[in-house]
Amino acid sequence: MTYDPARVSYGQLLKVFFAVAHDPTQLNRQGPDVGSQYRSAIFPTNPEQRRVATGYIAQLNRSGVFTKPIVTTVETSRGFTPAEAYHQDFVARNPTHPYVVFHDKPKVARLQAELPGLYR
DSSP, X not given: OOOOTTTSOHHHHHHHIIIIIOOTTOTTEETTEESGGGOOEEOOSSHHXXXXXXXXXXXXXXXXXXXXXXXXXXXXXXXXXXXXGGGTTHHHHOTTOHHIIIIIHHHHHHHHHHOGGXXX
16 A cells, blocks of 8 residues: 555545544554554654554544544554455455455445545
8 A cells, every 4th residue: 555645645544544543542563463564654754654543543642532442553664564465456366265245345435435535
């Protein structure tokens, strides 16, 4: 996945991340997946993104939108390792896989319903 600020703002990206993509109050967990590799984290690529992400989290905490504290961290990127080949385009290749049906498709439907202007 490549982020293109000409198509979506960083603020919009954060909105999807916090509102649809996952539960930012789960520590080292996302749905059925458990472990520190499933922590909620943001890896900004420049100081402005760091400032915006930190401010966004502070704003969400003040708003009380979530009933539990947000555990999302803002971390320095150390780079990423590409996933194994069988994970590449997994949803497109496995649209009926139980994980996709029960965990991913509802998120896409939620994005369509809650943020239709950002769904493509």
